[in-house]
Amino acid sequence: MTIAYHPGELAVQERLGQADIAQRVGRMIRAEIPSAAAEFLAAQPMVVLAAADAAGALWASPLVGPAGFARAIGDRSIVVDALPASGDPLAESLRGARHVGLIALQPQLRRRMRVNGRAEPTATGVRIETDQVYSNCPKYISRRDIEDWSETGAAAARSSNALDPAQQQAISAADAFFIASADPNGNADASHRGGNPGFLQVLSPTRLRWPDYRGNSMFMTLGNIAADPRCGLLIPDWRTGTTLQLTGTAAITWDETVFTTGAQCAIDFTLTRVVEISGATPLRWSDPELSPVNP
Numbered sequence: 001m002t003i004a005y006h007p008g009e010l011a012v013q014e015r016l017g018q019a020d021i022a023q024r025v026g027r028m029i030r031a032e033i034p035s036a037a038a039e040f041l042a043a044q045p046m047v048v049l050a051a052a053d054a055a056g057a058l059w060a061s062p063l064v065g066p067a068g069f070a071r072a073i074g075d076r077s078i079v080v081d082a083l084p085a086s087g088d089p090l091a092e093s094l095r096g097a098r099h100v101g102l103i104a105l106q107p108q109l110r111r112r113m114r115v116n117g118r119a120e121p122t123a124t125g126v127r128i129e130t131d132q133v134y135s136n137c138p139k140y141i142s143r144r145d146i147e148d149w150s151e152t153g154a155a156a157a158r159s160s161n162a163l164d165p166a167q168q169q170a171i172s173a174a175d176a177f178f179i180a181s182a183d184p185n186g187n188a189d190a191s192h193r194g195g196n197p198g199f200l201q202v203l204s205p206t207r208l209r210w211p212d213y214r215g216n217s218m219f220m221t222l223g224n225i226a227a228d229p230r231c232g233l234l235i236p237d238w239r240t241g242t243t244l245q246l247t248g249t250a251a252i253t254w255d256e257t258v259f260t261t262g263a264q265c266a267i268d269f270t271l272t273r274v275v276e277i278s279g280a281t282p283l284r285w286s287d288p289e290l291s292p293v294n295p
Contacts, residue, residue: 009223021217038072050101050180050190057247060180060234078128087157101190110138140194142288162205180232181224211263238285262295
């Protein structure tokens with residue numbers, strides 16, 4: 001399969017001198033689900049789904065269940081037997097058809113896979129017909145293990161249009177987050193970003209910045225942002241199961257004076273809404289072993 005990159009992706013690839021690499025790497029993307037990817041997916045207790053809500057705002061949401069709750073059925077279908085927690089911004093949106101991105105992350109072994117496609121609701125979750133399936137390298141993933149499965153139930157969601165001091169502190173301490181973006185045709189994508197605590201900077205109660213480190217050279221996330229500034233972030237508290245979900249707009253910053261060491265650019269994010277859900281997932285993870293390749 002030869003991937004057809006959209007203009008935003010092509011522009012970023014050219015600017016960073018990685019267009020030839022992107023063409024080579026893009027050959028690994030398939031519409032079909034390889035057997036190794038199916039086995040990997042079926043072993044995971046959590047996936048993160050990216051989609052737009054009814055108003056067009058992008059969000060990233062965790063979906064959790066016992067091994068096998070997310071699984072391939074056939075060559076191009078994935079069933080996820082879970083829905084977002086009550087109060088999650090995508091809880092209602094996923095009851096209708098949506099373009100979605102999905103990422104399954106295995107922190108224990110620093111492995112991940114990504115899926116893009118179209119989701120239809122089922123009685124217990126969603127069914128995704130895949131357009132793109134591929135794996136990513138282990139860079140920037142913090143290693144952590146599951147310590148407990150705590151069925152305490154989710155608290156009511158708390159929503160605002162700015163970060164409070166406790167939320168700002170949690171974000172500044174994060175070593176990982178997930179990002180939802182979309183191409184000009186509304187095709188959603190879910191990706192992971194990792195680094196040492198502090199790599200996700202709080203500039204104000206409504207503005208964040210993070211460095212973009214070199215990855216697979218396809219620049220799907222950066223390319224989407226270049227073409228469509230809508231963006232959503234999921235920042236999990238791995239120890240407690242609390243989630244922060246932000247939606248807003250993002251812009252690429254090429255000014256080298258604001259880059260941290262090892263970055264090829266930076267992303268400035270302006271939030272319009274934040275949703276905090278205490279105990280949004282039952283998973284309780286260990287403290288991280290930070291990636292040795294973090295700048």
